[in-house]
Structures are given as C-alpha cells and as structure tokens.
Amino acid sequence: MISPYDFGYSWPWTHGHLVLGALLAAFALAARRYKWKWLSWVCLVGVLWSLAGFVIVQEVFRLNKPVVLPGSQFLSSGKGRVLDAGAGGGRSALMVLLARPEARVVALDNFSADYIASEEGGRLLANARLAGVEGRVEVVKGDMREMPLESDSFDAVVGAYSIDHLNAEGAGRALKEVHRVLKPGGQLLFLTIHRDMWVRVAYPFLHGHLYYGRSSAEQRWRSRFEEAGLEVVERGTQPGTLYILCRKR
Ligand SMILES: C[S@@+](CC[C@H](N)C(=O)[O-])C[C@H]1O[C@@H](n2cnc3c(N)ncnc32)[C@H](O)[C@@H]1O
Structure with a gap:
C-alpha cells in the first residue's frame, strides 16, 4: 500500500478513511465501556466500512499510483x-x-x-x-x-x-x-x-x-x-x- 509517488492529493482523500476509522474505534470502545451496546455495534460497522474504503482507495483506485491505461487502442503504435x-x-x-x-x-x-x-x-x-x-x-x-x-x-x-x-x-x-x-x-x-x-x-x-x-x-x-x-x-x-x-x- 506504500507508494513512492506523491501526486499531491490531500490526506482526506488518500488516508481520511483511516482517521475516521480510528475515531469510530475509539467511540466503539467508549460505548462498550458505558454498555451502550447498539452504539458500539454501529461504530464497529463504521470501522469496517472505513477499512474497506481505505483498501479501495489504495488498491482499487490506486490514488497514489499512476493511472492504469484503459483499453488497448490508445496510441497503439506505441x-x-x-x-x-x-x-x-x-x-x-x-x-x-x-x-x-x-x-x-x-x-x-x-x-x-x-x-x-x-x-x-x-x-x-x-x-x-x-x-x-x-x-x-x-x-x-x-x-x-x-x-x-x-x-x-x-x-x-x-x-x-x-x-x-x-x-x-x-x-x-x-x-x-x-x-x-x-x-x-x-x-x-x-x-x-x-x-x-x-x-x-x-x-x-x-x-x-x-x-x-x-x-x-x-x-x-x-x-x-x-x-x-x-x-x-x-x-x-x-x-x-x-x-x-x-x-x-
Ligand atoms: C484532479 S486534477 C487531475 C490531475 C491528473 N490528470 C491526474 O489524473 O492526477 C485536475 C488538474 O486540472 C488542472 N486544471 C484545472 N483547470 C485547468 C485549466 N483551465 N487549464 C489547465 N489545467 C487546469 C488543475 O490544476 C489540476 O492539476
């Protein structure tokens, strides 16, 4: 997931999910402590979503890596x-x-x-x-x-x-x-x-x-x-x- 490139995209786009995930995890722990079960479950779902979002941004969209050239016809002479x-x-x-x-x-x-x-x-x-x-x-x-x-x-x-x-x-x-x-x-x-x-x-x-x-x-x-x-x-x-x-x- 670590890329040597820096295209300048701001952190909320590239790493925002991780920050949100950490906050939601903290809320989940606090809710558990105070026995607010439903809230801790909601926060846990949010943590899972944050992790999925981060993986999608890094590995599927590859926001910190060069774009993958789509199709085969572009400048096919090379x-x-x-x-x-x-x-x-x-x-x-x-x-x-x-x-x-x-x-x-x-x-x-x-x-x-x-x-x-x-x-x-x-x-x-x-x-x-x-x-x-x-x-x-x-x-x-x-x-x-x-x-x-x-x-x-x-x-x-x-x-x-x-x-x-x-x-x-x-x-x-x-x-x-x-x-x-x-x-x-x-x-x-x-x-x-x-x-x-x-x-x-x-x-x-x-x-x-x-x-x-x-x-x-x-x-x-x-x-x-x-x-x-x-x-x-x-x-x-x-x-x-x-x-x-x-x-x-
Ligand atoms: C979202 S970035 C995309 C950059 C790059 N093509 C990429 O895929 O990462 C949009 C770029 O368009 C540039 N841009 C916006 N309006 C422009 C204009 N009128 N003339 C030239 N560049 C412009 C911005 O400065 C910015 O660098």
Missing part, C-alpha cells in the same frame, strides 16, 4: 507526441509514459487546483524521475481553454479528471482546443469519475460533477465530443472511472 491536459502531479502523464515507452508527453496545467498551486510542475517532474521517464516529459504552464500550443501538433491528448472539472462553457472551449492541437486522426482519451459501486462504498457522499447531471453524464459528454469534431471510437469503465476514446474527424 509512439507519438501526447498532450496531458490538466496534468497535475503527473498521475495521468505517468500512465502514458509507462504504458507507451516510446511516447513523449507535454504536461499542460495552469496549476489552479489548491493541492498543486505552489508546485509549478516540480512535483510532476519529481514523480517522472522516480519512474525513470523524466527525459520524455516537458511541463508547460497554461490554460487548457486557450492552449499555448501549435495546431495539428499532437498524436494524442489525455484529459484525465481535468476537463470534467471545468464548467460546461469551459469544457466546450477545452474540447475545441483539443481538436485544434490534434493532428488529423489523432486521439483524445477522456477519463472522468464514474459513480459505480466502488465509488459509492468508498466515497458515499461524493456528488459527482453536477454540471453534467448524474444519470446522463456519458450521453452529454458524447454530444460535446461530437460538437467539437471528435468521433467516439471506444468506451468502457474501470473501477471508479469512465473512459471514452475519441478520434479527430
């Missing part, structure tokens, strides 16, 4: 120039660099998220060094809604838990930019949180990204991709994640 839009601490950039050893990645981020704001790419580069792939990644500071990048210059773009963090107008602009910077036939691999059984158990209070509604999120994304000139060629899920692979028309 090489090419890839843009990671909203790269953060490098979890998705490492996904590409480790699964596609001949690919190069431009990691774009405006470093607006609180947890990454002071990093300016330093954390991402430190993680790339740990993985031994620092020679194939370059950090660029910029806004994905107005990318400081040349048109038709990338074989693929990854938007992992980043384009979905923008509001509807911002996501539309980012997708137009994705289309602009992709070479003809280039791919977009889009990853977003999927409220499946794993998410419901580990983060029962997670609301999802409400800009897009709960039930029809995938359909709305598909429409947005089509509007931006991106054709959906594959979709699927892995625990906690919906992925959609598109191709520039």
Whole structure:
C-alpha cells in the first residue's frame, strides 16, 4: 500500500478513511465501556466500512499510483507526441509514459487546483524521475481553454479528471482546443469519475460533477465530443472511472 509517488492529493482523500476509522474505534470502545451496546455495534460497522474504503482507495483506485491505461487502442503504435491536459502531479502523464515507452508527453496545467498551486510542475517532474521517464516529459504552464500550443501538433491528448472539472462553457472551449492541437486522426482519451459501486462504498457522499447531471453524464459528454469534431471510437469503465476514446474527424 506504500507508494513512492506523491501526486499531491490531500490526506482526506488518500488516508481520511483511516482517521475516521480510528475515531469510530475509539467511540466503539467508549460505548462498550458505558454498555451502550447498539452504539458500539454501529461504530464497529463504521470501522469496517472505513477499512474497506481505505483498501479501495489504495488498491482499487490506486490514488497514489499512476493511472492504469484503459483499453488497448490508445496510441497503439506505441509512439507519438501526447498532450496531458490538466496534468497535475503527473498521475495521468505517468500512465502514458509507462504504458507507451516510446511516447513523449507535454504536461499542460495552469496549476489552479489548491493541492498543486505552489508546485509549478516540480512535483510532476519529481514523480517522472522516480519512474525513470523524466527525459520524455516537458511541463508547460497554461490554460487548457486557450492552449499555448501549435495546431495539428499532437498524436494524442489525455484529459484525465481535468476537463470534467471545468464548467460546461469551459469544457466546450477545452474540447475545441483539443481538436485544434490534434493532428488529423489523432486521439483524445477522456477519463472522468464514474459513480459505480466502488465509488459509492468508498466515497458515499461524493456528488459527482453536477454540471453534467448524474444519470446522463456519458450521453452529454458524447454530444460535446461530437460538437467539437471528435468521433467516439471506444468506451468502457474501470473501477471508479469512465473512459471514452475519441478520434479527430
Ligand atoms: C484532479 S486534477 C487531475 C490531475 C491528473 N490528470 C491526474 O489524473 O492526477 C485536475 C488538474 O486540472 C488542472 N486544471 C484545472 N483547470 C485547468 C485549466 N483551465 N487549464 C489547465 N489545467 C487546469 C488543475 O490544476 C489540476 O492539476
């Protein structure tokens, strides 16, 4: 469960379940002492849930490890120039660099998220060094809604838990930019949180990204991709994640 990487995610996300579990265990012991049987049972159930949540976050979502590349069609030639839009601490950039050893990645981020704001790419580069792939990644500071990048210059773009963090107008602009910077036939691999059984158990209070509604999120994304000139060629899920692979028309 110990990972050498540090992607900067705050402890309530990565270790919050353990803290809650310890508090609930203390309550359970106190309730037992005062012979409040029902309360001690409720707290014990809470302790079990906390442990399950921690294991899911660490071993199923692998929040402290590089994302596992979903599907097999992404950059199947194994090489090419890839843009990671909203790269953060490098979890998705490492996904590409480790699964596609001949690919190069431009990691774009405006470093607006609180947890990454002071990093300016330093954390991402430190993680790339740990993985031994620092020679194939370059950090660029910029806004994905107005990318400081040349048109038709990338074989693929990854938007992992980043384009979905923008509001509807911002996501539309980012997708137009994705289309602009992709070479003809280039791919977009889009990853977003999927409220499946794993998410419901580990983060029962997670609301999802409400800009897009709960039930029809995938359909709305598909429409947005089509509007931006991106054709959906594959979709699927892995625990906690919906992925959609598109191709520039
Ligand atoms: C949840 S993180 C995901 C990081 C990474 N892709 C991963 O999978 O771990 C979202 C990232 O998007 C970045 N971001 C948000 N809005 C952005 C924008 N308009 N332009 C560029 N980056 C942005 C944030 O700074 C943050 O690093």
